[in-house]
Amino acid sequence: MEPLMGVGKAGLKSSNKPDILVVLLPQSCNASFLFTTNHFRSGSVIYSEKVFRKRGTVRALVINSGNANCGVGPEAVLHAEMMAEKAAALLDIDPEEVLVFSTGVIGKPLPIDRVLQAIEDACKLLEPLDLKRASEVISTTDRYPKYDFVKDGKLEVYGFAKGAGMIHPQMGTMLAFLFTNALLEEDVLHELHREVCDRTFNSITVDGCTSTNDSFGLISLGVVREDLQKVRKAVEEVSLSLATKIVEDGEGATKVIKVVVKNASIELKARMLAEKVATSLLVKTAVHGRDPNWGRIVAALGSTPFPIDQNSIRVYIGNHLLYDGKVHSKAVEAARKYMEENSVIEIIVDLREGKSSWTYYTCDLSCEYVRINSEYTT
Amino acid sequence: MEPLMGVGKAGLKSSNKPDILVVLLPQSCNASFLFTTNHFRSGSVIYSEKVFRKRGTVRALVINSGNANCGVGPEAVLHAEMMAEKAAALLDIDPEEVLVFSTGVIGKPLPIDRVLQAIEDACKLLEPLDLKRASEVISTTDRYPKYDFVKDGKLEVYGFAKGAGMIHPQMGTMLAFLFTNALLEEDVLHELHREVCDRTFNSITVDGCTSTNDSFGLISLGVVREDLQKVRKAVEEVSLSLATKIVEDGEGATKVIKVVVKNASIELKARMLAEKVATSLLVKTAVHGRDPNWGRIVAALGSTPFPIDQNSIRVYIGNHLLYDGKVHSKAVEAARKYMEENSVIEIIVDLREGKSSWTYYTCDLSCEYVRINSEYTT
Numbered sequence: 017m018e019p020l021m022g023v024g025k026a027g028l029k030s031s032n033k034p035d036i037l038v039v040l041l042p043q044s045c046n047a048s049f050l051f052t053t054n055h056f057r058s059g060s061v062i063y064s065e066k067v068f069r070k071r072g073t074v075r076a077l078v079i080n081s082g083n084a085n086c087g088v089g090p091e092a093v094l095h096a097e098m099m100a101e102k103a104a105a106l107l108d109i110d111p112e113e114v115l116v117f118s119t120g121v122i123g124k125p126l127p128i129d130r131v132l133q134a135i136e137d138a139c140k141l142l143e144p145l146d147l148k149r150a151s152e153v154i155s156t157t158d159r160y161p162k163y164d165f166v167k168d169g170k171l172e173v174y175g176f177a178k179g180a181g182m183i184h185p186q187m188g189t190m191l192a193f194l195f196t197n198a199l200l201e202e203d204v205l206h207e208l209h210r211e212v213c214d215r216t217f218n219s220i221t222v223d224g225c226t227s228t229n230d231s232f233g234l235i236s237l238g239v240v241r242e243d244l245q246k247v248r249k250a251v252e253e254v255s256l257s258l259a260t261k262i263v264e265d266g267e268g269a270t271k272v273i274k275v276v277v278k279n280a281s282i283e284l285k286a287r288m289l290a291e292k293v294a295t296s297l298l299v300k301t302a303v304h305g306r307d308p309n310w311g312r313i314v315a316a317l318g319s320t321p322f323p324i325d326q327n328s329i330r331v332y333i334g335n336h337l338l339y340d341g342k343v344h345s346k347a348v349e350a351a352r353k354y355m356e357e358n359s360v361i362e363i364i365v366d367l368r369e370g371k372s373s374w375t376y377y378t379c380d381l382s383c384e385y386v387r388i389n390s391e392y393t394t
Numbered sequence: 395m396e397p398l399m400g401v402g403k404a405g406l407k408s409s410n411k412p413d414i415l416v417v418l419l420p421q422s423c424n425a426s427f428l429f430t431t432n433h434f435r436s437g438s439v440i441y442s443e444k445v446f447r448k449r450g451t452v453r454a455l456v457i458n459s460g461n462a463n464c465g466v467g468p469e470a471v472l473h474a475e476m477m478a479e480k481a482a483a484l485l486d487i488d489p490e491e492v493l494v495f496s497t498g499v500i501g502k503p504l505p506i507d508r509v510l511q512a513i514e515d516a517c518k519l520l521e522p523l524d525l526k527r528a529s530e531v532i533s534t535t536d537r538y539p540k541y542d543f544v545k546d547g548k549l550e551v552y553g554f555a556k557g558a559g560m561i562h563p564q565m566g567t568m569l570a571f572l573f574t575n576a577l578l579e580e581d582v583l584h585e586l587h588r589e590v591c592d593r594t595f596n597s598i599t600v601d602g603c604t605s606t607n608d609s610f611g612l613i614s615l616g617v618v619r620e621d622l623q624k625v626r627k628a629v630e631e632v633s634l635s636l637a638t639k640i641v642e643d644g645e646g647a648t649k650v651i652k653v654v655v656k657n658a659s660i661e662l663k664a665r666m667l668a669e670k671v672a673t674s675l676l677v678k679t680a681v682h683g684r685d686p687n688w689g690r691i692v693a694a695l696g697s698t699p700f701p702i703d704q705n706s707i708r709v710y711i712g713n714h715l716l717y718d719g720k721v722h723s724k725a726v727e728a729a730r731k732y733m734e735e736n737s738v739i740e741i742i743v744d745l746r747e748g749k750s751s752w753t754y755y756t757c758d759l760s761c762e763y764v765r766i767n768s769e770y771t772t
Contacts, residue, residue, distance in 0.1 A: 056696030056704045087689060089720045090705065122689040123721045223675040225690070226697040297601040297675075298767060305768030311465060311500040312603070318434030319604040326434045327468065342467045343501045382768075383761040389676060390683030390760075 017042035019195060019237070020142040023153050024134030026127065028082025028120060036134040037153040038103055039077040039193070040142060044113055045235050046202050047074045048209035052230035059092020060085045060118040061229060063100070067112055072202065074235060075113035077193065078103050080131060081154045081178070084189065085118040086228050088125045095126045102132045106139035117231050119178065119189035120156055145195075151176040154191055159265050164257040166250045171242045172197045173250040179262040189229035192217060192258055197239040198247045208248055209234040216255040219287075220377045222266040223385070224295040263377045268384030271303050272360045274377055281370035285322045290376035292316045293363060300381035303361055308351035310338040313363060324367065332364040395420035397573060397615075398520040401531050402512030404505065406460025406498060414512040415531040416481055417455040417571070418520060422491055423613050424580050425452045426587035430608035437470020438463045438496040439607060441478070445490055450580065452613060453491035455571065456481050458509060459532045459556070462567065463496040464606050466503045473504045480510045484517035495609050497556065497567035498534055523573075529554040532569055537643050542635040544628045549620045550575045551628040557640040567607035570595060570636055576625045578614040586626055587612040594633040597665075598755045600644040601763070602673040641755045646762030649681050650738045652755055659748035663700045668754040670694045671741060678759035681739055686729035688716040691741060702745065710742040 024036035049068050051061050068074065078099050085092045096116040104111035118126075151161035155178040165174040175194035200208070209232075217232050234251065264272055275294045280286035293299055296316040302309035310331045317324055327341040334354035336347040355361055402414035427446050429439050446452065456477050463470045474494040482489035496504075529539035533556040541554040553572035578586070587610075595610050612629065642650055653672045658664035671677055674694040680687035688709045695702055705719040712732035714725040733739055 054693060054696040055698075055700070055702045056692045087692065087704075087717070087721065122693075123717075225674055225676045225693065228693050228696065296603055297763075298603045301764050301767035302770075304764065305770065307768070307770060309770070314434045314465065315432060315500075315603065315606050318432040318606065320433075323433045326465075339465070339501075343465065381764060383764050385675075386679050386682065386759060386761050386764060389679035390685070 019145040021145045021150055022138030022140070022142045023149070024136070024138035026080065026130040026134035028080060028127075029156070034153045035080055035082045036131065036138050037079045037150055038135060038138040039145065039150070040107055041075055041235065042237065044073040044075050045237060046200060046205050047233060047235040048206045049115070050209065050213050050232045052227055054226045054228050056228050058084050058086035058118055058229045059088070059094075060096045060116045061231065063093050063096035064115040064117065064231070067100070068115060071112045073113055074115055075109045076103055076107060077115055077117065077233070078135060079117045079154050079191065080120075081156050082120040083118060083124055083126050084120045084122045084229050085126050087122040091125065095128050095131075098128060099131060099135060102135045103139060106136060117191055117229075119154065119191055119229050122228065147174060147176045151178055154178045156189070157267070162258050162261040164254045166253050168246060168250055170240045171246055171250055173247070173254050175254050175258060177258040177262065180265040180267060189227045190217060190232070190262060191230070192232045192255070194234045194251060194254055195237060196235070196247060196251065197237045198242045199238040199240060200236040200247065204244065205234065205236055208244070208251060212248070212252050212255050215375070216252065216259040219290075219375060220259045220263045221291070221294050222263060222269070222379055260377055263379050266379040266385070267388050268382040269379035270382060271380045272377060273300070273303055273379060274360055274362045274375060276362060276364045276373065276375045278364065278366055278373035279370055280367045280372045283372040283374065286372045286374035288320045288322060289317050289365065290374045292320050293365070294376040294378040297381060300378065303355065304380035304382050306352055306355040308333045308336070308338060308348050308355060313365070314339065317365060325369070328368055330366040330368065332366070334358070334362055397523040399523045399528055400516030400518070400520045401527070402514075402516035404458065404508040404512035406458060406505075407534070412531045413458055413460045414509065414516050415457045415528055416513060416516040417523065417528070418485055419453050419613065420615065422451040422453050423615060424578060424583050425611060425613040426584045427493070428587065428591050428610045430605055432604045432606050434606050436462050436464035436496050436607045437466070438474045438494045439609065441471050441474035442493040442495065442609070445478070446493060449490045451491055452493055453487045454481055454485060455493055455495065455611070456513060457495045457532050457569065458498075459534050460498040461496060461502060461504050462498045462500045462607050463504050465501040469503065473506050476506060477509060477513060480513045481517060484514060495569055495607075497532065497569055497607050500606065525552060525554045529556055532556045534567070535645070540636050540639040542632045544631050546624060546628055548618045549624060549628055551625070551632050553632050553636060555636040555640065558643040558645060567605045568595060568610070568640060569608070570610045570633070572612045572629060572632055573615060574613070574625065574629065575615045575617040576620045577616040577618060578625065582622065583612065583614055586622070586629060590626070590630050590633050593753070594630065594637040597753060598637045598641045599669070599672050600641060600647070600757055638755055641757050644757040644763070645766050646760040647757035648760060649758045650755060651678070651681055651757060652738055652740045652753060654740060654751065654753045655743045655745065656751035657748055658745045658750045661750040661752065664750045664752035666698045666700060667695050667743065668752045670698050671743070672754040672756040675759060678756065681733065682758035682760050684730055684733040686711045686714070686716060686726050686733060691743070692717065695743060703747070706746055708744040708746065710744070712736070712740055
């Protein structure tokens with residue numbers, strides 16, 4: 017038994033394309049949902065988090081694009097509830113097992129009548145889940161749909177997502193939904209979800225701005241028993257694939273940047289240093305200019321609470337060693353050539369003090385980003 | 395008795411303008427020095443911090459522009475020491491009372507012979523301290539010199555600074571030196587310095603990138619006894635003046651942005667929220683586009699560890715209320731007009747939960763910033 021989907025149109029997007037997606041699971045499923053840590057949150061996030069915390073299982077998802085259902089006062093939560101109840105009534109399922117997600121413009125109330133009608137249309141015409149189509153329906157400013165599928169023996173993990181790296185003029189939302197046929201108990205599922213999320217969706221950045229609507233779900237369809245490591249590997253693979261697609265789609269992005277901090281004393285240090293480099297405007301503009309500017313990289317590394325040994329660390333771009341306590345001028349030209357020729361730029365920092373590492377993904381900063389985000393009018 | 399200055403040229407700047415400044419104080423002075431918190435630090439910073447921590451008083455400053463004396467290995471600290479000793483020998487003062495500061499390109503060793511010769515030239519031709527000239531000599535990419543002077547009865551506070559908001563292609567350094575004729579004991583001086591620095595130089599940002607060389611000195615010439623509150627007020631005034639000049643001079647900046655978070659429950663919360671808004675790329679590009687985009691402001695406010703009550707907070711641009719749990723669409727046009735017409739844009743956030751407030755200064759983000767910082771070649 018596969019998940020089913022239905023599509024509707026409430027006229028929320030200026031493109032006038034379908035903007036309502038309903039996903040119906042074969043039965044009540046164990047799942048794990050992670051939501052934005054932003055304290056300013058969409059009514060849909062508030063509602064879904066509350067319901068899922070209470071219930072713990074899920075049967076259906078209702079997702080709308082084109083409107084974030086956010087910044088409009090307490091009615092936003094009421095509207096999310098109405099959307100869940102509408103779908104539940106039509107699908108004859110428990111409303112407490114229906115979760116609601118939104119993405120789009122902040123500050124405009126949902127035209128709830130049109131939304132409820134579109135949900136009705138969607139529920140009446142269910143078909144097998146089509147990952148590409150699902151991604152398209154929930155997309156706002158994505159340039160291409162984001163989905164992936166991994167099969168390992170009997171194990172299946174697949175998912176669809178949206179997010180174009182915060183280019184939505186208000187701010188981009190990342191939505192990602194992964195499904196696996198593996199049977200996973202609640203605790204195991206939550207732990208796996210958190211760990212994978214940390215290393216994938218929580219390790220990407222385009223402009224460091226956290227949305228009010230980000231949501232990531234991992235749903236266990238509970239069909240086959242599988243070795244946990246095998247499941248983890250497949251879930252990580254699909255998650256990383258979707259997460260990097262989001263970064264690649266950052267408007268104005270011409271390069272993906274992979275920041276690897278390795279051999280740190282502790283994981284938190286590796287993570288903070290990687291994040292600091294990945295969010296540095298000076299590093300991102302240097303990559304945009306194909307400039308192997310190690311000085312900006314080390315300045316970013318040095319600006320967290322964690323000390324660094326400036327005489328011992330090593331900084332590479334690609335596999336070109338640029339700094340190891342002293343500068344390697346001859347490597348600069350080779351590094352520049354590497355930056356011209358590759359679409360993914362690896363910045364590798366070796367702290368040489370331990371065994372922990374972290375990787376953060378970002379993209380370069382261009383005039384296109386500034387133009388897009390300064391030309392939007394409220 | 396006034397401070398004296400001498401100027402020299404070591405050929406460190408591509409403009410081939412004077413790049414060595416020596417300041418000689420009338421006697422050993424109480425002082426307070428604050429340095430960058432970046433763990434990757436200039437040899438001059440390492441040296442000066444070590445010497446001052448040991449000694450606690452200062453008699454002379456040696457400042458070079460055009461070279462950060464950073465990222466070149468341990469010799470950088472030796473070079474700083476040589477510069478201090480050269481000046482001390484020529485001025486017949488204690489070398490442990492000579493502090494060294496550098497600003498400029500990272501990764502190039504100082505041509506120490508030329509530097510020492512230029513220090514000699516400077517020491518031989520001392521004249522009364524000219525704030526404007528001093529600022530010019532230590533400047534790298536500033537578009538104009540930064541200095542100010544406050545007089546209140548017998549009390550005098552004056553200073554000079556450099557810094558063009560992190561536009562130096564490696565990264566900008568902020569140097570600021572304040573002098574007062576007020577007699578201040580060491581403890582009082584340190585506390586005053588820290589408090590003023592927190593609310594001024596530590597509350598400005600252009601691109602959130604922390605330099606390897608930032609230094610701020612407050613020197614007490616110890617001539618007149620003055621009421622501490624009076625001194626604090628004057629020191630704050632000069633510091634704020636210099637700090638905002640630095641933000642104004644951010645390359646590509648067309649607007650100064652003043653982010654005020656008020657009525658927070660605690661000071662740290664006000665500060666973190668103000669800083670988050672001031673460092674948000676989405677807010678800075680919105681200001682660049684003269685777009686009164688409150689949605690981006692609240693998303694930034696919500697993305698710190700501190701919770702916010704999205705139904706109770708109020709967001710103003712200028713004195714136009716845009717959001718107070720619901721949107722005020724009619725205020726949008728007036729706010730946009732305000733943004734077109736004013737060179738300083740005030741974003742005011744009223745949390746309505748306490749009595750603490752904080753102000754952060756930044757500037758808008760433009761294509762010019764991206765262009766400057768991506769066109770530099772290492």
